[in-house]
Amino acid sequence: MSINDLLPSVATLSHADKFRLVQIVLELLANEEGLSARQTPVPAETFNPRIYYGVAHQSRQNIDEYIASSREGWN
Numbered sequence: 001m002s003i004n005d006l007l008p009s010v011a012t013l014s015h016a017d018k019f020r021l022v023q024i025v026l027e028l029l030a031n032e033e034g035l036s037a038r039q040t041p042v043p044a045e046t047f048n049p050r051i052y053y054g055v056a057h058q059s060r061q062n063i064d065e066y067i068a069s070s071r072e073g074w075n
Contacts, residue, residue: 013021
């Protein structure tokens with residue numbers, strides 16, 4: 001069977017069935033090549049803002065302490 005024989009049948013499929021057909025064909029090709037068609041995504045780390053709280057403030061605090069200590073000698 002050639003592609004020209006298949007096209008009229010594919011044209012009558014719904015959009016969802018066409019997507020499913022493409023998915024099946026891609027999975028078949030991947031299996032022939034020895035590839036894993038379904039790769040599980042790596043779960044993303046959840047963002048925890050508490051680990052960043054005060055990080056920027058700490059450097060500002062160090063600068064303020066340095067300025068204050070350097071002004072002590074001016075009196």
